[in-house]
Amino acid sequence: MSPLPEVLPIVPFPAPARGEVVLPGSKSLTNRALLLAALGREPVTLSGALFSEDTHLMATALRALGCTVEADEAALTLRVADQAKLFTATAPVDVFVGLAGTAARFLTALCAAAPRGVYRIDGVEQMRKRPMSGLIDALRQLGAEIICPGEEGFFPLEIHARGLRGGAIELDASASSQLLSALLMVAPTATAPIDIQLVGQVRWTFVEMTRRLMAEFGVHVPAASDGRFHLAPTAYAPPTDHVIEPDATAASYWQTLPLVVGGELTLPGLRAPGTGLQGDAAYAEVLARVQARATGTLLDEDFREISDTFLSLAAISPLLDGPTRITGLTHTRHQETDRVAGMATELRRLGQDVIEEEDSLTITPRPLVPDQTIETYGDHRFAMSFGILGCHDLRGDGSPWLSIHHPAVCAKTFPHFFSLLDHVRQKSSDR
Ligand SMILES: O=C(O)C1=C[C@@H](OP(=O)(O)O)[C@@H](O)[C@H](O)C1
Numbered sequence: 001m002s003p004l005p006e007v008l009p010i011v012p013f014p015a016p017a018r019g020e021v022v023l024p025g026s027k028s029l030t031n032r033a034l035l036l037a038a039l040g041r042e043p044v045t046l047s048g049a050l051f052s053e054d055t056h057l058m059a060t061a062l063r064a065l066g067c068t069v070e071a072d073e074a075a076l077t078l079r080v081a082d083q084a085k086l087f088t089a090t091a092p093v094d095v096f097v098g099l100a101g102t103a104a105r106f107l108t109a110l111c112a113a114a115p116r117g118v119y120r121i122d123g124v125e126q127m128r129k130r131p132m133s134g135l136i137d138a139l140r141q142l143g144a145e146i147i148c149p150g151e152e153g154f155f156p157l158e159i160h161a162r163g164l165r166g167g168a169i170e171l172d173a174s175a176s177s178q179l180l181s182a183l184l185m186v187a188p189t190a191t192a193p194i195d196i197q198l199v200g201q202v203r204w205t206f207v208e209m210t211r212r213l214m215a216e217f218g219v220h221v222p223a224a225s226d227g228r229f230h231l232a233p234t235a236y237a238p239p240t241d242h243v244i245e246p247d248a249t250a251a252s253y254w255q256t257l258p259l260v261v262g263g264e265l266t267l268p269g270l271r272a273p274g275t276g277l278q279g280d281a282a283y284a285e286v287l288a289r290v291q292a293r294a295t296g297t298l299l300d301e302d303f304r305e306i307s308d309t310f311l312s313l314a315a316i317s318p319l320l321d322g323p324t325r326i327t328g329l330t331h332t333r334h335q336e337t338d339r340v341a342g343m344a345t346e347l348r349r350l351g352q353d354v355i356e357e358e359d360s361l362t363i364t365p366r367p368l369v370p371d372q373t374i375e376t377y378g379d380h381r382f383a384m385s386f387g388i389l390g391c392h393d394l395r396g397d398g399s400p401w402l403s404i405h406h407p408a409v410c411a412k413t414f415p416h417f418f419s420l421l422d423h424v425r426q427k428s429s430d431r
Pocket residue numbers: 027028029101102175176177178179181203206307308331
């Protein structure tokens with residue numbers, strides 16, 4: 001794969017999209033499965049795994065913590081072994097989480113649950129601004145010693161581990177459901193039962209994914225009752241082999257492309273809404289409503305539970321038949337970037353009428369302004385979602401009219417996104 005340029009002009013599709021798109025494995029499932037495999041005793045092979053920056057960070061961290069992670073990118077497998085060597089280092093261990101929210105939250109919980117050792121965890125500058133305090137508070141209530149050498153409640157962290165002691169605690173996971181997922185996954189390793197009382201709202205889809213994957217790895221956690229989880233100390237019993245589902249969020253770009261260029265794509269292995277572990281599969285239902293709406297009427301969609309996919313729709317909203325209102329977005333202001341503000345800025349750059357509120361965006365289509373370069377703010381989803389918009393043949397002559405600044409940010413979850421887009425464009429025009 002040749003390196004992507006600093007600014008990438010997107011070549012419009014000359015023909016409707018056709019063919020098959022092989023999706024990468026799910027980021028959320030790969031990083032959860034790596035952690036859960038590390039908590040087992042026997043070797044575990046993950047197949048269909050995602051190979052990207054976020055999963056590389058997770059695998060590298062687990063190796064730094066002592067276990068073996070063998071990666072075979074050609075076969076898309078990750079094999080976790082030598083779990084007995086975890087946490088055996090006598091010197092402090094440095095763990096780098098980059099901008100990976102999953103790695104950041106899951107590894108913080110894992111290190112705090114370690115029986116011994118000193119762990120220094122840090123990420124990139126933007127990661128130092130992402131919410132951590134709910135998890136830090138909860139882990140401290142369970143006996144963890146966590147020092148924040150910078151700003152209290154944010155990375156970098158220094159953890160002096162001595163295991164988790166159990167007990168009744170409160171957790172505020174309103175800023176990120178990953179804070180709760182992280183705690184749930186390590187809670188069974190505590191020396192006594194843990195009761196987690198949630199304070200504030202939680203987005204449930206990714207928590208359900210966590211609970212269901214934990215069950216596949218041998219630990220059954222009853223669903224929350226009145227916002228309370230009860231977790232008894234239980235040993236993980238991972239399967240020898242575990243298959244990762246294709247990434248439902250990554251699928252959203254390819255599901256959106258036919259709305260932009262026509263045609264149809266097949267996405268082998270993608271689970272239909274409600275049939276797999278990923279809530280983002282419900283994006284297909286949003287697209288069905290987009291296609292069913294009467295011209296000129298408002299499309300009003302709550303993306304709170306599937307917010308990673310909101311950019312996929314927002315970026316192509318200039319091409320839709322009426323205004324689009326997208327709600328449920330407040331928490332996305334604290335992700336890779338402030339996604340609400342960034343999306344408003346980029347859509348306005350393209351001439352769109354955008355109303356930005358704390359929790360929502362309302363986009364009324366206006367004629368697209370060509371020859372603009374989309375800023376990506378270090379956020380993979382800006383690069384990919386506007387990459388799909390650029391496939392629209394705005395001038396009708398196949399000439400690029402939209403460019404993406406720093407397209408390589410897609411490496412966070414989908415390193416070959418733009419080469420795959422080229423391939424699909426080629427295959428579509430071959431017919
Ligand atoms: O648990 C997970 O795997 C994820 C949870 C969501 O994060 P928040 O709960 O922080 O919104 C989502 O945006 C992220 O991409 C993956």
